[in-house]
Amino acid sequence: MTLDHMNYIDKIPNNVDLGRDRVLQRALEHWQPAYIGWWYDMGPAESHNLEVYLRTAISVDAKGWAQFDYVKMPDYRWGIFLVPPTPDRQINFGVNKGRPAWQEVPGEFRSALRRLVVTQGDTEPASVEQQRMLGSSCPSLYDLRNIFQVNVEEGRHLWAMVYLLHRYFGRDGREEAESLLERRSGDADHPRILGAFNEPTPDWLAFYMFTFFTDRDGKYQLCSLAESGFDPLARTCRFMLTEEAHHMFVGETGVGRIVQRTAEVMAEEKVDDPDHVRALGVIDLQTIQRYLNFHYSVTLDLFGSDVSSNAATYYTSGLKGRYEETRLDDDHILSDATYDVMEVHGDRIVTMSVPALTALNERLRDDYILEVQSGVDRWNGAIAKSGIPFRLTLPHKGFHRAIGNFAGHSISPDGRVMPEAAWKNARSKWLPGSDDYAFVQSLMAGRVVDRGKFANWIAPPRRGINSQPVDFEYVRFN
Numbered sequence: 001m002t003l004d005h006m007n008y009i010d011k012i013p014n015n016v017d018l019g020r021d022r023v024l025q026r027a028l029e030h031w032q033p034a035y036i037g038w039w040y041d042m043g044p045a046e047s048h049n050l051e052v053y054l055r056t057a058i059s060v061d062a063k064g065w066a067q068f069d070y071v072k073m074p075d076y077r078w079g080i081f082l083v084p085p086t087p088d089r090q091i092n093f094g095v096n097k098g099r100p101a102w103q104e105v106p107g108e109f110r111s112a113l114r115r116l117v118v119t120q121g122d123t124e125p126a127s128v129e130q131q132r133m134l135g136s137s138c139p140s141l142y143d144l145r146n147i148f149q150v151n152v153e154e155g156r157h158l159w160a161m162v163y164l165l166h167r168y169f170g171r172d173g174r175e176e177a178e179s180l181l182e183r184r185s186g187d188a189d190h191p192r193i194l195g196a197f198n199e200p201t202p203d204w205l206a207f208y209m210f211t212f213f214t215d216r217d218g219k220y221q222l223c224s225l226a227e228s229g230f231d232p233l234a235r236t237c238r239f240m241l242t243e244e245a246h247h248m249f250v251g252e253t254g255v256g257r258i259v260q261r262t263a264e265v266m267a268e269e270k271v272d273d274p275d276h277v278r279a280l281g282v283i284d285l286q287t288i289q290r291y292l293n294f295h296y297s298v299t300l301d302l303f304g305s306d307v308s309s310n311a312a313t314y315y316t317s318g319l320k321g322r323y324e325e326t327r328l329d330d331d332h333i334l335s336d337a338t339y340d341v342m343e344v345h346g347d348r349i350v351t352m353s354v355p356a357l358t359a360l361n362e363r364l365r366d367d368y369i370l371e372v373q374s375g376v377d378r379w380n381g382a383i384a385k386s387g388i389p390f391r392l393t394l395p396h397k398g399f400h401r402a403i404g405n406f407a408g409h410s411i412s413p414d415g416r417v418m419p420e421a422a423w424k425n426a427r428s429k430w431l432p433g434s435d436d437y438a439f440v441q442s443l444m445a446g447r448v449v450d451r452g453k454f455a456n457w458i459a460p461p462r463r464g465i466n467s468q469p470v471d472f473e474y475v476r477f478n
Ligand SMILES: [Fe+2]
Pocket: 124, 153, 154, 157, 218, 244
């Protein structure tokens, strides 16, 4: 592993030569204690003395970016890492296509860029806050380690955005950086910016659904920001994506192991009635489907309105691209292109062709849905393997939406436009209710922290972390 350009002696590990810019370094060193204060208050509860087997980014090259060791989380080395610059990188889309990528914030796009950075940055501490109580009900040391890994990396993602704010946005950037530590997930007076990040994550099924669905929204947002003509943002997001991949792995395998365990118990005991399944101490597939419906639909809202002039402006200016922009074979300007979006006309859902530039949120949502579907297919593979006929399905895109063309309409999971009262009557069939949450939480009443042991409601993973055995001591309680 190489440590070139890596300053590990600084208080703040970085590969941006922080020591050369004294003013910036001091500003970030000033923000750092506020961040640590936030971590003590809002980071994982009762975790500060635990020794956790974590990976820490120490270098951005392919082999060396992750080093594993036991760390007490308040001592985690949160650092600032950008992938190395691409020589002569250009803006790859929009009206500025072909010009050199910006190394400083272009004045006319300053507030739009700041808004993009702040909105992304706000999601990072929010998810840590949402998950802070889950350690006390962990199903194993392996799972406990994984949630802590996700939490410290979301903290690092906050650092990544705060670096941009401090380095490139002057006084208002510093103020935004402070506000990022002041808003709180679910707080009535100072909520986080986006809806899904104010929803509670009350149990481990919700945590795994969140990391599968909502962290994956993060992936798609980061991918489109990694195309940005503002080069520091692009390079930051590229590196964040390497960490994000693990979060989605945790989510997909977490739900997959729960599904697998339920299907195995159903097959062994020859039961399929949800009450009987619950009585065996595993989560019935119907409840898993309701959680899926919830997390999928609130996450779809995060992509924004189907038709959005903001999205068009971000693209045309060169600030936010499409998913895998440079691999797409078109003019990357989209002035004549069209894209299909859905609208509700009376009691029918119709497809309308609109200017592609205005439909970029919808396009990103569609890219996301494709990837989500393949994860659901893999979960269904585990159910099929046990010979159980049940299949998990993604509800219709319009189901339970609060933003965009479907907002205010009552769409069933199979895509029918319904009278509102009928929809509300059926709600408890489709979305988790208080009895579902109470049941799931009753299964998770205590934590499982004996080495190699797993709660009854989840299958062990196929392999451990970093080639360690599954029964490795991933967290030391001392
Ligand atoms: Fe993140």
